Each structure stands twice: as C-alpha cells, then as structure tokens.
Amino acid sequence: MQSDKKREIAMPGDKLAEIEELLPGNHVFDDSGHIRAAVVGSVVRDMRNMEVSVMPATRPQVLKPGDVVTGMVETAQTSSASVSVQYVNGKPSEAELTGSLLMRDSAPRRGARRSASVKLGDIVRCEVQSLTNGMIHLSLNGEGAGVVFARCSNCGRPLIRAGSRLKCDECGNVEERKLAGDYGESPIRP
Numbered sequence: 001m002q003s004d005k006k007r008e009i010a011m012p013g014d015k016l017a018e019i020e021e022l023l024p025g026n027h028v029f030d031d032s033g034h035i036r037a038a039v040v041g042s043v044v045r046d047m048r049n050m051e052v053s054v055m056p057a058t059r060p061q062v063l064k065p066g067d068v069v070t071g072m073v074e075t076a077q078t079s080s081a082s083v084s085v086q087y088v089n090g091k092p093s094e095a096e097l098t099g100s101l102l103m104r105d106s107a108p109r110r111g112a113r114r115s116a117s118v119k120l121g122d123i124v125r126c127e128v129q130s131l132t133n134g135m136i137h138l139s140l141n142g143e144g145a146g147v148v149f150a151r152c153s154n155c156g157r158p159l160i161r162a163g164s165r166l167k168c169d170e171c172g173n174v175e176e177r178k179l180a181g182d183y184g185e186s187p188i189r190p
C-alpha cells in the first residue's frame, strides 16, 4: 500500500536500492552492490537520472550562537542539564544533537531557596550561547527561553501554570521552573 506517498526517512546504513537498480547519488554509499544511506534524511529517488540520494534532515553544524532550540531535558543537576535537541529555530531536527544548559546564571539571592530552572523530562526552549570545544552550550537568557511543558514530579500529570509557578491539578503539588511566556500553550510552539 504505497498509495499515499509519505516522506521516506532513511537512517544511516539503511538499504535504499541495489546498484543494478539505481546509481548512488548524494549522502549514500555503495556497500558491495547495496546502496545505503550515509546520513539521516529523506530519500530522494531521481528516476530521470536513475539515482538515489538522501537529503540530510539537518545539515551538520547547522547551529550557531543565537539559534533557538527546543528539546527535552535528559539529565538535570543543580547547575547544569543536558537537552536533546528536537527543534532548531522552530524546524524539526533529526540530527540528534545534545546541548548543555548552564543554569548558574540564575544566581539565587542570599538565603533564598534555590529552585531548579528545569527538571528531567521538561520540554525547554533555549538559546545557543556558544559552540566552544565542540559542545553546544545553551542558555535560558534569550527572549522566549524557558520551560514550555512540564510534568508533575509526584504523579506525572502535566503541570498547569499558576502565576509564576506550576501546579498539579491532580495532587496539588506546586513546582517552580524558569517558565517561557507561552508555557502551557497547546500545541507547543517549538
């Protein structure tokens, strides 16, 4: 059933064709007669030139300082978190990039209770601060940056915005985050 022509996504190593059928185009390689994808991307079969190519989902090193990325918090500590990048400037990214989010910029006042800016599993919008040492350094300083979706640490229900904090309708838990202005909007604006 190939009637509805959906975009065919290839993962690196996926077999796309035999060398007898099509010629290797861009971002593919010839593996002793099998043409395989070299990158993640959409498959392009050019029947005029009898050629198969993969159009990369995200060109490598597409990020630059000032870019806005949205992704999920994979690990979170007091001062830093890692974010798996799912969107770059509002467009889906399949490059599987992971950024490092530093949170020490939100220095707590003396004696103030330190609260986490982000927590594990949050969806957060960040700004790319720098790309030094081959790492993607993210910050929450940019306009619009912050958590756009979070779940209750107790029961896992989506948290509802309550002023500058978040509240769980299910168990009454109140949590704090560095919230984006559009927290809770659905669908999430990447």
Ligand SMILES: [Zn+2]
Residues within 6 Å of the ligand: 152, 153, 154, 155, 156, 157, 168, 169, 170, 171, 172, 173
């Ligand atoms: Zn709850």
